Amino acid sequence: MPALPSPKRSSPRRVVSRRKTLALVITEHLRQEIVTGVREPGSKISEPTIAAAHDVSRAPVRESLRQLEREGLVVFDAVGRSRVVQLTNDDVEDICGIRASLESTAAGHAATRFHAAIEQTLRSNVAEMEEATTLDEVSQLDLAFHAAIMEASGRRRLITAWRAIEPQLRLWLGTLQRLREAISADVLAATLAAHRDLIDVLASGDATAARKAVEVHIASWVCESGGSA
Amino acid sequence: MPALPSPKRSSPRRVVSRRKTLALVITEHLRQEIVTGVREPGSKISEPTIAAAHDVSRAPVRESLRQLEREGLVVFDAVGRSRVVQLTNDDVEDICGIRASLESTAAGHAATRFHAAIEQTLRSNVAEMEEATTLDEVSQLDLAFHAAIMEASGRRRLITAWRAIEPQLRLWLGTLQRLREAISADVLAATLAAHRDLIDVLASGDATAARKAVEVHIASWVCESGGSA
DNA sequence: CTCCTAAAAACTGTCGACAGTTCGGGGGGG
DNA sequence: CCCCCCCGAACTGTCGACAGTTTTTAGGAG
CATH class of the missing domain: 1.10.10.10 (Winged helix-like DNA-binding domain superfamily/Winged helix DNA-binding domain)
Structure with a gap:
């Protein structure tokens, strides 16, 4: 073995595990x-x-x-x-606004190409959320639900843009969670109901209605989650 | 061969010029x-x-x-x-949609905090565009005009999001330009007029009107620039 | 006790090296 | 003539090193 400049490495040169840098x-x-x-x-x-x-x-x-x-x-x-990063109120407000715009647009597309597999995914998400007990679980599932709608739109660019702000939403949600520990049964119920309604609207294939529904859903959620402004 | 620590450097180690990596x-x-x-x-x-x-x-x-x-x-x-990247028609459509949303939101904010310096920037941009001769120049100035509105909003997150898609707009514009060489005097005149109107709306301080105006401006521009769909 | 300075410590930007992986072509078999 | 396998070329991911800066820390001066 050639005496390398620094022969002090102990582990045998980490293996680049396939597809996981x-x-x-x-x-x-x-x-x-x-x-x-x-x-x-x-x-x-x-x-x-x-x-x-x-x-x-x-x-x-x-x-x-x-x-x-x-x-x-x-x-x-x-x-x-x-x-x-330190998110300001303005930041959160902007992020939510962008998010609402992206998701409502995506919902419009999703409505026009809705199919069984998507419905399956969304419904099982709702089912899981019914079983959820911690606030964290609910948040995770809520984000997953919305992510599923984005995916369902099939629009590469919308999805990319959404992914670019999703972590910030999680950060904000995490911050909020650390303030209020418990889950409000009311809020949970409202979310579940809203998600079920969204699925129905998407299934109806009415793009305009889907856009509107998502916009309303997010707006109301922003308010009760502790509006930023 | 056991390479020594590397005493073979020829160039005098590039200097990390301040603020320009x-x-x-x-x-x-x-x-x-x-x-x-x-x-x-x-x-x-x-x-x-x-x-x-x-x-x-x-x-x-x-x-x-x-x-x-x-x-x-x-x-x-x-x-x-x-x-x-290879932009698809869907991509371009999404990008334009996101852009319209971001810019109209930003315009709303910009209207409420409009001041002389901003107006100065925008008006001189219009003045420059009047003098512009090549299609490329016009495109550059058009983008700069819109960038100025984004900046004028003062919303960090909106600006970040806009910057994230602006290069793609440039790519698309560049592609279009390579197809049609000349500038249409009509289009140029229309753009100038639209920009002047936008400045006036912003100066009026009416956020709602500003949002609407920008949305319309971008929508019409997308159409005549060779709508994607 | 506070403020300012100089040496020390800690960082970032960039470099060249190397191992494992993937791509492209050529040769052989069907 | 087409398909498959193998070899070499080209790449990516990661490493340790080092120079120039910036941030701390440790003293001193006031």
Whole structure:
């Protein structure tokens, strides 16, 4: 073996496991830490520290941070320092507005190409939510429901745009959750009802009605979830 | 051969010029190549090749490509290969729809905080466009005009989202331009008139009217520019 | 006790290297 | 003449290193 400049590596050169880059693993981990509040908004993020924590080099960490920047969870300052984003009320308001626009547009498309598989997915999501007990579970399922509608639209660009803001929604939801622990039975029931209605509207194939329904649903949700303004 | 730590550097270690990373330079160059069509949609992009072309290592190139992915100009396949995006009609339609939504929302905000400096910027843009002679110039100024409105809204998130799709608009515009060489005097006049009207509406401070006006402006523009659907 | 300065510590941007994977072509078999 | 397998070329993901900066820390001066 050629005496390498630094023969101090212990582990046998990590294997690039098929379809699962280190950057991806780290991204998921960091995202989780951010949306759950383990990393507080505004706190600094250091590449070397994270690299050491995961026992990897800085390369995949850098890539992760850029990805998280794209997701709006991390911000870089002029000198390249990164920190966890601090969402302002305006930010949340904008995000919700964009989201409403994207989802209602997507719903319109989804209505015109609705089919059994999609309905199946949505209905089972509702069924799962009926069983959910923690606020966190409900949030997860709610997002999954909306994600399913986006997917159902089949519009690449809409989906991309939605994915770009979804993590920020999760961050905001996480922040809210940490304030109020319990689930309101009323809210849960209302959400379930609204989702069932949405499925029916989508199944009807009426694009215009679907757009409107989603817009209303999100608007009401924003209000009762603790309007941002 | 046991390569020594590497005492063979020839160039005097490129200086990290303040506030201008290599990645940024390369990003700009690649973006230019893509939106101008020098790099054809769907063509492969190789990191080593680009790195060699700019005489840099792959690190900044990788970062550039990720940035361009965020801008929607480059796509990565499952194995990490990158290519220039190929916009579909659906994509363009979605992009225009998102854009209209973002800009009209921004216009609403801009109307409520309109002031002299903004008006100055917008009016001088119109003045410049009156002097413009090439189709390319007009496009640039048109985009700058709309960018100015976004900035005028002062909404961080709206601006971020808009920046995320703007390059794709440029790509599409570039594609169109390559089809029709000349500028239609009618279209130019109409655009100028529309922009002047927009400034007036914004100056009036009527948010609702501003939103509507922008929406109409963009919709009509999409139609005459060669509607996607 | 506070404010300012200089050395130390910690970072980011970029580089060249290497291992494993994937793509492209050529040769052989059906 | 077409299809399949194997080999070499080209790539991507990741690593450790280093130079230039920025942020801290540790002292001193006032």
